[in-house]
Amino acid sequence: MYGKLFLSFILFFASSAFALEIDEKLTTRILSVSSTKKTVLLNRGLEDGLVVGDHAKFFLTTGVIARGVVSKASPTRSIWSIYRLIKADSVNVDKVVNIKISSPLKLTEDASKSLVYEPVPSGTDSISISRGDTSSRQRGMQTSSDQDEIDSLNDGPIVESKRGTSRPQVNLKRGGYIRNMDSQDTSYAQGRGVFDNKSWEFIARFQYHSLSTSVDDGIEGNEVTTGKETTMGIGGSLEKYFPHRKDWLRKFSFFGTLDYSSTTSSSDASTNDIKTSQTNIGIGTNWHFYNDILSFERVIGFVSGSLGLINSSTTVGDAETKGSGTFFSLGIGAKYYTASGFGVRGMLDFYSQGIKSSVSTSDVESVTTKSGPRLIVGMSYLF
Numbered sequence: 181m182y183g184k185l186f187l188s189f190i191l192f193f194a195s196s197a198f199a200l201e202i203d204e205k206l207t208t209r210i211l212s213v214s215s216t217k218k219t220v221l222l223n224r225g226l227e228d229g230l231v232v233g234d235h236a237k238f239f240l241t242t243g244v245i246a247r248g249v250v251s252k253a254s255p256t257r258s259i260w261s262i263y264r265l266i267k268a269d270s271v272n273v274d275k276v277v278n279i280k281i282s283s284p285l286k287l288t289e290d291a292s293k294s295l296v297y298e299p300v301p302s303g304t305d306s307i308s309i310s311r312g313d314t315s316s317r318q319r320g321m322q323t324s325s326d327q328d329e330i331d332s333l334n335d336g337p338i339v340e341s342k343r344g345t346s347r348p349q350v351n352l353k354r355g356g357y358i359r360n361m362d363s364q365d366t367s368y369a370q371g372r373g374v375f376d377n378k379s380w381e382f383i384a385r386f387q388y389h390s391l392s393t394s395v396d397d398g399i400e401g402n403e404v405t406t407g408k409e410t411t412m413g414i415g416g417s418l419e420k421y422f423p424h425r426k427d428w429l430r431k432f433s434f435f436g437t438l439d440y441s442s443t444t445s446s447s448d449a450s451t452n453d454i455k456t457s458q459t460n461i462g463i464g465t466n467w468h469f470y471n472d473i474l475s476f477e478r479v480i481g482f483v484s485g486s487l488g489l490i491n492s493s494t495t496v497g498d499a500e501t502k503g504s505g506t507f508f509s510l511g512i513g514a515k516y517y518t519a520s521g522f523g524v525r526g527m528l529d530f531y532s533q534g535i536k537s538s539v540s541t542s543d544v545e546s547v548t549t550k551s552g553p554r555l556i557v558g559m560s561y562l563f
Contacts, residue, residue, distance in 0.1 A: 192326075200229035200281045210275045211257070216550075217271050218262045220322060222279075225256045227478075236279040238271070245270040245277070249284070251309075269465035276494070281478065313343030352485040377520055378562035379423055387439065398544045409550065413458075419466070423474055430473065437462045437486060455495045462488020476517040484527060485510045492535055503537025509554065521562035528552050 200206070206228060212221040224230055230252050238246040247264035263285075329404070389411045396404045419435035439460040444453050464486025471480045487508040494501040511529020532551035538544065 184400040198469070200234065201281060202281055204229070205278055205280045207229075207276065207278055210273055213273055217265060217268050219251075221262060222258050224279075225253050225258045227255045230258050235284045237282050238262075238277050238279055240270060240277060243267075245284075247282070248358065262456060264444050281435065298349055336534050342490070350445065357507065364478045379421045381419040381421065381433075381523075381560050381562045383417045383419060383435075383525070383558045384435070385417060385439065385556055385559040387413045387415065387441070387550065387552075388555045389441075391531070391550040392552075394549045396547045397421050398546045405461065411441050412444055413439055413441030415460070421473055431468050433468070433473070435464055435466065435486075437464065437488065453465075453496075456492070457491040458490060460488055460490050462486045464509075470514075478516070480515050480517075481512070481516065483510075483512050484529065489534055490535055492537065494537070501537050503535040503548070505533060505535035507531065507533035511556075515560070517562070523560040523562070525556075525558050525560065527556045529556070 182428070190507055206224055208222045208224045210220055211223050230253055232250050234250045235246050236248065236250075241317075245249065245267040247266075247374040248260040250258050251261045252259040252331065262271070270277075292355040294375075327537040336429070347533050391409050391411075393407045393409050394404055395406075417435045417437040419433050421433045422429050428543055437460065439462075440458070442467045443456075444455050464484060466482045466484045468480055468482045470482075471478050485508075487506065489508055490503075490505045492505075494503075508530045509525050509531045513525055513527030515523055515525035530551070531554040532549070534547065534549045536545055536547055538546070
């Protein structure tokens with residue numbers, strides 16, 4: 181059973197990138213334009229399926245405005261060489277346009293049907309891809325990942341295309357940077373400002389435990405009893421991120437948890453129901469290793485560890501057993517955010533706890549240990 185759960189989790193966690201097919205469309209924003217309008221910088225890149233050599237038509241609701249080819253690409257940006265400019269007035273900075281992947285233009289020997297290639301003198305055509313985006317809504321929102329990506333696009337000359345062909349020179353620093361807030365037209369500010377200002381997250385958690393138990397009742401001569409236990413519980417946690425940091429701390433988050441579980445069972449050996457409740461209070465940390473912590477519409481992988489304190493109570497008739505102890509857990513998980521900050525997550529971890537308890541009518545102290553896999557799913561909101 182656990183093997184199937186773990187396999188399902190791995191399949192959910194895995195993702196792969198692929199290139200766009202002919203006729204597929206993307207909505208994008210023009211970040212920068214050269215003086216000749218033959219080179220443009222878009223906020224879509226490798227993570228959106230664009231690759232060097234892709235041809236596309238640029239169009240608005242009024243029709244096609246240009247045609248070009250990708251000459252350079254980074255995870256969230258791409259530089260396009262425009263070889264057919266139909267409506268130059270519509271190619272402007274901060275303009276939202278649609279692109280449709282198309283086949284390269286076919287070459288012809290008929291001079292009357294060929295496109296006229298107007299070479300640009302060396303050094304006269306340039307495009308602004310500085311550390312500050314030309315869009316006023318994006319200025320000041322770059323991280324070190326942004327700067328590395330922009331530096332990679334600045335490496336080497338921009339190669340214009342001739343008759344629908346290109347000779348790209350690419351030197352990308354792939355790193356771990358993935359599509360973030362500035363690559364989506366559905367974001368509120370076309371920049372990381374949305375998630376930058378939401379460094380806290382509340383998570384509602386639902387848990388399923390399948391644990392091995394061991395009970396030492398504290399009475400000399402009695403053997404330690406073992407068994408299995410499955411329980412479900414609910415809880416919440418508050419997580420803190422550091423989106424403005426540019427060092428190792430950016431990949432980490434810290435959280436506090438409060439979990440509660442309650443069960444009622446019966447036994448043939450007793451006429452009374454057995455009521456058990458347990459409250460866990462803990463702290464922990466997550467390390468994000470797959471996709472940036474600010475990514476949305478992308479799976480984010482993380483490793484999680486936590487520890488904390490336990491208070492428990494078991495009531496059988498008039499006898500009440502109270503206990504206290506500690507727990508720790510270590511696991512791996514994945515989460516996914518929408519552009520509005522809502523998210524879902526799942527985690528599979530190893531959980532272990534130890535509780536010392538005593539019956540209200542006796543001085544005998546027993547020790548109960550439990551350990552095993554725990555599946556946690558939750559819904560969250562960044563604020």
